[in-house]
Amino acid sequence: MSERRLSDVYADYSRFYDLYVGDRTDDIPLYLEYAASSTTPVLEIGAGTGRLTLPTASAGHQVVAVDISPSMLEILDARLAEQPEVTRRRVRVVHVDMLELDLGETFDFVLVPFFTFNYLLTSEAQNAALDRLSAHLSDSGRLVLDLFVPPTPEIDSVLEPEVRMDANDPATGDRVRLWTAANVDAAARIEHRTQWFEVTGPDGASETTEINIDRRFFLPGELERLAEDHGLRVLELFTGYRGEPPKPDSVQLVYVLGHA
Numbered sequence: 001m002s003e004r005r006l007s008d009v010y011a012d013y014s015r016f017y018d019l020y021v022g023d024r025t026d027d028i029p030l031y032l033e034y035a036a037s038s039t040t041p042v043l044e045i046g047a048g049t050g051r052l053t054l055p056t057a058s059a060g061h062q063v064v065a066v067d068i069s070p071s072m073l074e075i076l077d078a079r080l081a082e083q084p085e086v087t088r089r090r091v092r093v094v095h096v097d098m099l100e101l102d103l104g105e106t107f108d109f110v111l112v113p114f115f116t117f118n119y120l121l122t123s124e125a126q127n128a129a130l131d132r133l134s135a136h137l138s139d140s141g142r143l144v145l146d147l148f149v150p151p152t153p154e155i156d157s158v159l160e161p162e163v164r165m166d167a168n169d170p171a172t173g174d175r176v177r178l179w180t181a182a183n184v185d186a187a188a189r190i191e192h193r194t195q196w197f198e199v200t201g202p203d204g205a206s207e208t209t210e211i212n213i214d215r216r217f218f219l220p221g222e223l224e225r226l227a228e229d230h231g232l233r234v235l236e237l238f239t240g241y242r243g244e245p246p247k248p249d250s251v252q253l254v255y256v257l258g259h260a
């Protein structure tokens, strides 16, 4: 095992993931469009519980679903087991850190969706990942990175705890409330985020799980330079999932990369 290997930041998060963001659909059409023009299976990095994997496979595409988190993949496996066999057979699940990815094949469409690249906190990790991603991208392939950006990335800022979710978990009948707080270290280009999931059972008993996750964000030009070091160039840069031009306060950016 390499010393570079990253930890599973979703170990505690997985049980709440689908309740919190499982119904997000805004990015799916973009990825289906890329998948439709791919002549190879789709390589999805950070597939998690399959929020994107399942609609991609249901639309008829083969997917290689990669993730570092055993608990996220356990949920994906359970969801796959409920799919029609034809859909299930389109998905190959690979449990691996993207820094260690070595599938021995190339893909026309590689996606690193929903801020997954932001979990790579060091330049060593970012470079190792881009090396692996570039090696798995076909000559004319497209690598899509969906990246988080804080609203004022060049200024230290603090988000006081605020309620982000108050939902009933249909699987358990529990009430689940989520508070999120964050602070941005502009010099380090890291957002430190804390989330508290408070679960109250039908009997009124509560327990709270605290999750701390750091995300590295990128200033304009930074990702372009990193990509160049790996023989990649930015072909498109937009915000949202319909190609809108980035604005100075965009809190999310999509980079479309190809071989230089």
Ligand SMILES: C[S@@+](CC[C@H](N)C(=O)[O-])C[C@H]1O[C@@H](n2cnc3c(N)ncnc32)[C@H](O)[C@@H]1O
Binding pocket: 006, 008, 009, 010, 021, 045, 046, 047, 048, 049, 050, 051, 052, 066, 067, 068, 069, 072, 096, 097, 098, 099, 113, 114, 115, 116, 119
């Ligand atoms: C925000 S979730 C995205 C899940 C799913 N693709 C979605 O869009 O809902 C990020 C996923 O990336 C995975 N991940 C984080 N670092 C990773 C790494 N180094 N290699 C592979 N997967 C990683 C996490 O385990 C988690 O499942």
